[in-house]
Amino acid sequence: MSMRVATFALSGSLMNHALTTQAKLAEKQTQEASGLVSSDYGGLGTDAGKLVDLEVSLSRAQAYADAATQATERVEVMYSATGSIIDALTDARTTLSSASVDTEDLVAVQETAASLLEEVVxxxxxxxxGRYLFAGTDTLEAPVDLSxxxxxxxxxxxxxxxxxxxxxxxxxxxxDRTVSYGVTADNExxxxxxxxLSLIADSDSDTLTDDDLETLSNLLVxxxxxVIAVQxxxxxxxxxxxNAAAEQEDFVSIAETSIDDLRSADLAEVAVAVAQYETQLEASYAAVGKLSSVSLLDYL
Structure with missing residues (x-):
């Protein structure tokens, strides 16, 4: 194949244009296949910085949300435990209210109080x-020991x-915000x-009076x-x-949408670009092919 000198520069220009168009076509085809603008930050241009900031913010917000949710679960377990303590005190009040200084009555009350005390502990x-919830920060050791x-x-x-x-x-x-939660077993x-409960369980039937029973009853109340106030x-x-966890989860949802918008390609727009580049590429190759077929012999 031969080519006139006058057509060489034009052919080279057309070939460079074709290669550029081919690269753009390959990029759009990749976007069409993956649904992403780019597989790395470099291909995002000025949006790369925005994406990095959003991803950092999302990660931080998710960590806050997870921490708040985990704390909520602990509080709910403590709430349930205090509810059971309230029930135990109700049982103790019921038992004590029907007792007198009679020895047999006191034995039943003492046994009930001892059992309820064990339950409270x-x-x-x-x-x-793996954490003792009522131990403050000393979570590896049981907080209550009556020995x-x-x-x-x-x-x-x-x-x-x-x-x-x-x-x-x-x-x-x-x-900017920290939430304190929980309660320790040394709470009043x-x-x-x-x-x-200890006083009732260890009461002495020989010396206990009706006034003592009233005092203990009032103390139970x-x-x-x-405990109800603690609960x-x-x-x-x-x-x-x-609420704090919900706020962070809302931000996470918004950030995820924004990140998706930055990373995701507009497939309709990409499809149009692919068709345009294919047409341009076919035209460029056709022009290059036509120029390449021109020979000096055609003009002799």
Missing amino acids: SLLNTQYE GYTAVDADTADTGYYAGDSTIISVKVDA AFEKTIRV EAQDE SGLSLAAATLE
Whole structure:
């Protein structure tokens, strides 16, 4: 094959144009097949920075949402445990209200109180995901141990049974907000619960009077009211955490949509571009082919 000198430059230009068109066609065909603008950040141009920022923000928001959700689950377990403690105090009040200083009555009351005290201790030693929930930050050790504990009297508070710390757990739910949640087993409501049940279980029928029974009954009421207040606080904490998690999940949803918009190709637009580039490429190859077929002999 031969070519006139005058057509050589034109042929080269057409070939370069064809190769450029071919590259653009290949890019659009890749987008059409994958549904993505580009498989890497480099192909996104100025949108690459936006995408990176969105992905970082999404990852952070999801971490906040997960942390808030996990904290909510812990609070719900604690809420259930305090509910059971409230029920135990109700049972103790019912039993005590029907008792008198009669020895047989007191034996039944003592047995009931001892059983309920054991239940309360078990509830305050509740574990969830390997953590003792009522132990503050000392989550690896059971917070309540009565082996060396003896209630002194109805008026003397004593948290000697408690082995945890006094730190209330908190969780970061966004860049500027931390939510405290939970309660420790040395809380006044639980101390009073353990104290009154211990006093009833260990009461001396020989010296107990009707006034003593009334004092213990009143102490049960106080303990129950305070545990109910603790449970209400847990409910508020759970609601706060749920709202915080929902806010972060909403942001995650919006960020995911924005990321998808930046990464995803407009398939209708891509299909039109593919057809246009194919037409241009066919025309370029046809022109190159026609020029390539021209010979000097045709003009002699």
